[in-house]
Amino acid sequence: MVVIITTVGFFLRLYRLDTVPFRGDEAFTVQNWMSLPLSQSLTQIAAIEPHPFLTYALFRAWGLLAGTSEFAARLLPALVNVLGIPAVYVLGRKLLGWREGLLAAFFWAVHPYLIWHSQDARNYAIWVSLSTLAVWAGLRALERKRLADYIVYGLAALLTISIFYLDLFTLAAMLVYVVLVYRHKLQKQSYFVFTTALVLLISLVSFLLLQGSLLMTGSYGGTTGGGLDVSRLLTEFVPVLAWGTTLPVELRSISWILLCGILLFGMFIVWQKYRQTAVFLGLLTFLPLLFLSLVSLCLNVFAPRYVLSVTPFLILLLASVVVNVRSYLFRLGIFCLWALVTLFSLYGYFFVDDYAKSKSWPDLSSYLEARASPNDLVIQLSADAAFGYYYRAPADETALPASPSQPPSDIIAALEANTARYHSIWLVGQTFPDWPNAGVVENWATNNLQLVRQTNVSGLAVQQYMPWIISTDEIASRQPLARFQDTIELLDAHVLLPAEPTNQLTVWVYWRPLNLTQAPYKVFVHLQGPFNLTTGNPIWSQDDRYPQNGRVSTTEWTLAAIYRDIYMLPLHNVPPGVYDVRIGLYEPVTGQRLKLTNGDDSYLIQTITLP
Template sequence: MGKKQGKRTKRETETCDSRGDLDAGNTAPTSSDTFSFDTIIASVRSSRYLQVLIGLTFAGLLLRFYNLGGNSLWLDEASTLAFARQSLIGIWESTAGGEFNPPLFYWLEHGMLLFGESEFVLRLLPAFLGVLTIPAIYIIGKEFRDKNVGLIAAALLTFSPFHIFYSQEARAYAPMLFFFSLALLFYVRASRSNEARSWVLFGLFSAVAFWMHFYAIVPVAVLILHALVTRAGDIRSDVRNARNLAFSVVAFVVASLPLLIVTVNLFLVRTSSTPTFGIQGLDVIYQTLLQVSGFSDLILVPFILLFVLGVAYTWREDRDGALLLIFMMVLPLVASLILSSRMPMIPRYLIYLLPVYFVGIASAYPGLYALVRDRRAVYLAVAAAVLISTPFLSTYYTTPQKNDWRGFSAELGGMTGEGDLVVVLPPYMAQPLDYYYSNATDGTLELGATTGDELQAIRDRYPDRRAFYVVTGDIFAADPTGDAVGWLDKNAEFAGQRMGIYLFTSA
């Protein structure tokens, strides 16, 4: 990543000339200091890149907002609602008291509750920020390599099954990715120009991403490490060359200080025992790469090969940029592999890999251009991004993607009667259940249990009441011994299943 703006401009010109500039031959509008609607229209008319980007952003909007409220809320989304209902101070106190998610997303959702508590409203903010990430990644790719790379990376994100899924979930993953993408953008700019403003903005947007999700601290640390490695020679020759990088670190620490203090304690708690859920070992790496590649082994292999090819092409012209791709993909995966033995690890925590992964894949574009020798080769890459997502999109909007608590609750309500017991295993599964099911309406008594002893105590207390036991696979995380499931096998009858929700009745 060149340190002088002049070098970067020359490389960009050579890249576009040799690999096909879609705007070659078009007359760009005369630059003007006046920002007006006419200027914007003229810019769009003269740039095929902007035209395609607008089309991709609009497609991304449709894919992320269509059927936004269709799936039932699942446990984590119901938990979002529970925290968002608290006061702003109460949300912070929950984080300081042991909630393993930062408060910023809950604060924003607290404001969204002014518009209601529907599934659509709860998912609106992630969907909106998910759409905005598309042009953000275009600019990252453009700054990192050229406009062709930016457009292909934006297309890959637009039709990414992984990103579409989490843009339609009322959790902080898509919002965290948006703000981390802005941090990455300003890091790329700062690495090239060493401009203090870009370094500070990198630090500030990194802090916002961290306030969205704790695991954002990992890629932020990797970027700082990359800066230290690539600037080591300059820093050794004169320590003042580290001044602007230090500004970014100070900006991050100052903006994150209250949360950093809380994080240390939460990390110690989180790693104090062996995790009872999540993915462990090498499967963390495989599952993460599989999911960010679109949940398909058929896509995983060519994507990895294209990423490696993209790194190779980048290495020939920009070794610091190639190191950035390597550092940002390898180090977070290795860190997750190590941490998986001490804390729950799930691929969605690494959603921040998407911009680097897609920019790396898009950087293999010179190979495609060499094959077709036509500047419109970039259109083939965009079309390929659409085609590989087709199998996913063909069923995504017609098949429930989360446990169907809405349908289950309706069925449960048709079976229960006044005086019946509804026992939820584990107890926290009452959050998504109660979003749709009202025991007050049915006249039932709702209880929770985790162990066989607790189930037996409920039976002893209410020996003459009919009981309905609502169970999910999370019971094995809450009760790894399997004691509660063993009790159900002996004392209850299986009454049916709806996706991952199981119903038992008293024998």
Template sequence: MLEKLLKRTLSRLRSPVLTQLLYAAGVLLCVGLSAALRLYLLANKAVWWDEGWSVYLARKPVAEIIRTAASTQHPPLHYLYLHYWLRLVGESEQAARLSSVLFGVATIPVVYALGRRLKGRAVGLGAAAFVAIAPFHICWSQEIRMYSAATFCAALSFLAFTECISRPRALAWVAYVLATSAMLYMHYGTLLVVAVQNLVALYALLRPPARWREFRAWVASQVAVALTLVPWLLLYIPNSTERTGFAPLSPLLYIRLVATLLPTGQSAYLERYTWIAVIFSAIVACGLWSLFRDRRLTGDIWLVPGIALLVGPALLYVLSLPASAFYSPRIVDRYLLIFLPIYGLVLSTGLLWLVKRSRMVGIAAAFVVLGILTSQVSAYYATRQYESDPKAAARLVQECFQPGDAVILNPDKDWPVYAYYLGASIPLNNIPYGQEMTVPSAAALADKFSGYDTVWLMEAPEIASNDPQRLLRAALAARDEQIGEADFGNVKVLVFRSKSTPQAFCPNRIIPYKAEGTGIVPAAAFTPIAATLANGIRLEAYGLNPPSPLPGHSFDVTLVWSCLEHLQQNYVVFVHVLDEQGKLVAQHDGAPLWGAYPTEAWACPTFVYDTHTVQLPPNLAPGTYCITGGLYDRQSGARVQVIEGEQYPDSRDSILVARFVLGSNRP
């Protein structure tokens, strides 16, 4: 009886329907895993130059986006897509990067379908799982760039191409033309995909017996793709400024780079990953051998992964040699991302071949691959540390910028980063990087900005090479009054106010700026506290705006923090309003400086002026209320103990910041 039940259970497990459901569940699991890995720590890294440029260009009108892209090294489709995406979801780091996350996740089912078409469902699922956890793909799915979208389009183009070669139908040809055209409008490097496809098509369709009908359809598809590019090429060719090549790598170094980059995502210190490259390359070699051995079963489509993986990167290397009179692309790691899905297919084929040869060896190899990928993903996440100097400086300017103000960046090496964080509404005046500042040029610049009420001078880290004597700062100070200076580690913000301007500085916020010696002395609106926390952070003073809060209105609590040593953790600041019974009636929790300056990024020793807006409920009863504050760990929620200064009664982890009285007469 038991034997019959066991046989019946095994027969059901082998049913085609159940097998199909299991593979579908596997694909869904890969999609969910890929989404989780790409959303994790998505906003935990500051925007860099290329990302800032993408947003800067996407903010422009459509016609200007197209004109600007025609003179740069990338086509316009990603910027046009990003233009509408940012209007839909906003420009925060998380929202903007989500545009790439979606393409990264969407690539997973396409890779599965491609692997299933080439070598079966097991290979497709293995390839989808590899791409889902590949650190190289995760990295570029978390950037506001076109590489994730280009890889998705390349995988879609390869999928449609295999259908056109093996089972040509009108729908497959249309899908191929659309996917390939979109791919080429995403990135010029995807021309390598078209070159690989043409090599495969020429061999598959013209070798005896020649398939002339399919060959004519293939030529027609290439003509259709070319025609979609004609309008862009007519604009791009006369305006392109890309003419020069770059010093090439040695062939052996390039091979080592490709063998290391695709499985690990690492393009530097290649010697550290030699054994990883050897292990993955050996499995890939087994996959290529398996594809070649089974070519009679798979037909000509076995050539797709073989030629794509061997010839595609080689073509990039050949084209990078500075021999072209028009354009020689650089060898940049991210240009190889379009071949990662094919690499995953061959790797998965190699693992399956090993399992068929020796189940123990194959399973051991799969666990080794999984372990290596997991460790590399963990190492990648460790690099996503927030360096918020430009963001914190820009946020400070945002809070106080008024019509009639001017913002200067000296120098402008990373100007797209500052432009991104300042927002589209604040124009940025750039001092060119590499241009030496002289006394006459500094005086001329000071005169240029003489008509502005307030001048915000942002001194970037590279100022040591452009203006080591701070001549522009001195020229502005000679003309106007310097009313403030804030230090955000590598970035300084200096504020100069025209002596003839009657307006109050930053009327909507309490922003204390008065540079004296090595520190920043709190303004008169601040009341000293001098409370010390167990992690070494001190609360030096506080300010209320307005000084007497009213029910139903919001008020600002500005805390003046100081630190002496670098902090290893990110803390959340809490500001609570408690009634006479200690009941919480209002609060605001958040990272310092409106979320722009996490404690881990503080350039200690320093002072940090941190404003929190608290909304009071309209039905507060008259009485005395306490404002308390402090810090707690972002991960665990544990509060930091107060070791010096006035504490809230019966609480060792809350600083008693201030008291205020609500009277019976309300406005």
């Protein structure tokens, strides 16, 4: 049966393994753990990414062996996490019995949060499997008291903490357990205490050598809040560790009450049968949460993934309820409720785009590759490594803000320098809202540049900005395209094709005023085609506004100056076909239009075909 359950878990971890693009941390893994020589990653990357030596060595070796594609990079944690299925089985069998162990193995196999991390090119899924094995080896050593078993436990614990430093929470919890349970005969367990202390000492030396500066400065950051927060432990950590992040927030906000009740009930059941086991499960569930809360007062690590090693013990408590409650209907109800929520969470993870772990960076890269020029600069607002991994456009790219600590003055100075250097500036993505410098780039661009394009590519915001002062190379036509009476010349116009992903047509026009008007005129840009029954005329879409959206007026703009004007025509209800893009000016009160020199009241910019 364990083999069958393990096989199910294996295929669930391979299912759609490479469907979603890398998220930022995964791309960082590929670029810096798997692609760089080990000597370089240990000297340069380990100082900013606080992971042990073995993590870098393992991923580097795997990258050389299997490659760095989405499938290859994620296959490593997926394979190792499958080992956790038999590991939690033998752990459960030792602590509670074979039925609880078997059910715990099944819970592990289909666990949404474990599957999420198993399909993530990071070390969390590897760590939790090895941690479970190390705990089992530790219990075995405590029971047998043989030197060989202590050596096996020590090697397993060292292997685990050499993958993820915060396994020290689990090892510390086991030490507390040994001191409490064996306090009257602690001398008999001196080998266990010595072995654990030696493992912790080795990991401490490794940390000080590779990442000691982080501890001194508290500079390890992220985008999650830090500090002790009991309410988050209950309302966020417990539901996430049980069912993952792919549930509606409303469901997670109420499920914690039920989960805490079930887990406490499980603790009560275990206490009645095996008090020593109840103490063990309680300590290894509660203490890592407490230790993380205390550490997060100094380091920004207050997130469920940093206590993923608690998961097997939560699973065992749940299994004890399902197996040992006398009422068959109650057992069935608990199991069915858990199964229903698990299936709901797995469906959200695999099939609901709102829960996708990453944005579609390849789509954004393709969009920019088709539109950005070598004279442009693409600014990525979210400092996400996945963007750089997939980016293939000819324009230069940079991240701004580069970090949450970058001063606004430095950001503005970089924007001013880049505006003078590049033809246009593209802003993509969104700065993390909890960064102190969030909004600096966007606000500066809005206040100092002209927005010439705005769209959304697979959920990623895209804006293109240009200086208000027109560069002469923007105007391709040597002669004006049209003159509206003796008032204004249309120097050039560009219909940006294909239409934007948000299904709108962007039109750039360039005006040169010849004379001022008595009243302010509006510009209209119409998309005309076959007779439209809805509008009662050939117009299918339009954008009417004052020049530069009211920034300038035909009554007072500077004569002989050149103005760039942007219009956006929605295409949501426009069927495929051939259409004319026409432009003109009119006085809003009277509706009177300015005439062209040939007597027409609008100019045909371009005839286009919409697919």
